[in-house]
Amino acid sequence: MRARVLVRPKEGVLDPQGRAVHEALVKLGFPVAGARIGRLVELELELETSNSASAREEVERMCEQLLANPLIEAYEIELAK
Amino acid sequence: MSARPRIAIPVFPGSNDEHDAAWALRALGADALLVRHDEPELPPVGAVVLPGGFSYGDYLRCGAIARFSPVMAAVIEFARRGGPVLGICNGFQILCETGLLPGALAPNADLSFVCRDVHVEVTSTTSPFTSRCRAGQRLRLPVKHGAGRFVADGALLERLEAEDRIVLRYEAGDNPNGSSGDVAGILSDGRNVMGLMPHPEHAVDPLLGSADGSYLLASLVDAVCQRTLIAAA
Numbered sequence: 001m002r003a004r005v006l007v008r009p010k011e012g013v014l015d016p017q018g019r020a021v022h023e024a025l026v027k028l029g030f031p032v033a034g035a036r037i038g039r040l041v042e043l044e045l046e047l048e049t050s051n052s053a054s055a056r057e058e059v060e061r062m063c064e065q066l067l068a069n070p071l072i073e074a075y076e077i078e079l080a081k
Numbered sequence: 082m083s084a085r086p087r088i089a090i091p092v093f094p095g096s097n098d099e100h101d102a103a104w105a106l107r108a109l110g111a112d113a114l115l116v117r118h119d120e121p122e123l124p125p126v127g128a129v130v131l132p133g134g135f136s137y138g139d140y141l142r143c144g145a146i147a148r149f150s151p152v153m154a155a156v157i158e159f160a161r162r163g164g165p166v167l168g169i170c171n172g173f174q175i176l177c178e179t180g181l182l183p184g185a186l187a188p189n190a191d192l193s194f195v196c197r198d199v200h201v202e203v204t205s206t207t208s209p210f211t212s213r214c215r216a217g218q219r220l221r222l223p224v225k226h227g228a229g230r231f232v233a234d235g236a237l238l239e240r241l242e243a244e245d246r247i248v249l250r251y252e253a254g255d256n257p258n259g260s261s262g263d264v265a266g267i268l269s270d271g272r273n274v275m276g277l278m279p280h281p282e283h284a285v286d287p288l289l290g291s292a293d294g295s296y297l298l299a300s301l302v303d304a305v306c307q308r309t310l311i312a313a314a
Contacts, residue, residue, distance in 0.1 A: 016192045071185045
């Protein structure tokens with residue numbers, strides 16, 4: 001089973017990368033009101049179960065322990081067979 | 082016979098300030114012991130200094146992977162027993178990732194790597210790291226980091242202030258990274274763990290532009306001597 005984890009700065013946390021990219025897009029003339037930059041983690045899971053609820057729980061634990069810093073980052077999990 | 086106070090400096094793949102830290106601590110009368118990241122135990126020491134650098138390439142987030150090194154389990158245990166732990170720059174980032182210190186260190190507000198001297202104010206002298214300082218003392222220390230913006234929400238910042246746990250603040254107009262409340266260094270709730278972004282170990286000799294870092298590191302050496310005396314009594 002595969003999982004994609006999208007980690008990004010929480011709402012309200014300054015994202016200087018997003019701000020710089022936003023400003024650059026505006027300078028290029030694109031109609032952009034804001035940009036936030038995060039990171040994408042693609043995981044190939046080795047699970048004994050194919051139960052997606054327990055897979056999601058496992059990936060949530062990965063996010064809480066390592067993949068995201070819950071103080072400043074939010075994450076979303078997508079599972080695919 | 083009085084032995085020199087012993088201080089451990091864990092070294093991670095990518096650390097690069099461990100030798101400066103060891104040199105500075107030795108110049109101030111301590112025995113500095115470099116300890117590999119994969120050592121599950123610390124030698125008998127009175128304090129730990131986590132050095133600056135780019136542990137594990139700063140992959141994922143600064144300090145996020147170093148936190149799981151075998152030596153960090155020993156450092157966390159040492160801190161929980163009240164042992165003084167000082168984290169400098171990457172060391173500060175590691176301490177925040179472990180949860181020994183609150184808050185997080187995010188990329189600098191202006192995205193540029195900053196490398197210059199800053200002036201900080203000592204805002205608390207009741208700690209093993211600032212006992213040699215005067216309240217309000219101004220220190221000139223170098224910073225060199227890309228992710229030194231201390232992020233704390235309003236409630237945390239208020240708590241840190243109320244509990245006198247903000248030890249160093251950048252002087253007004255001299256905040257190099259956009260940190261909340263101009264915070265440059267903080268203490269744990271037990272006051273035995275401190276993290277700071279500036280580098281006291283690069284400022285212990287006037288030849289290097291400033292010797293102000295000695296105030297902090299010599300305070301720590303004093304604290305180790307006192308702990309040793311208490312333990313021996």
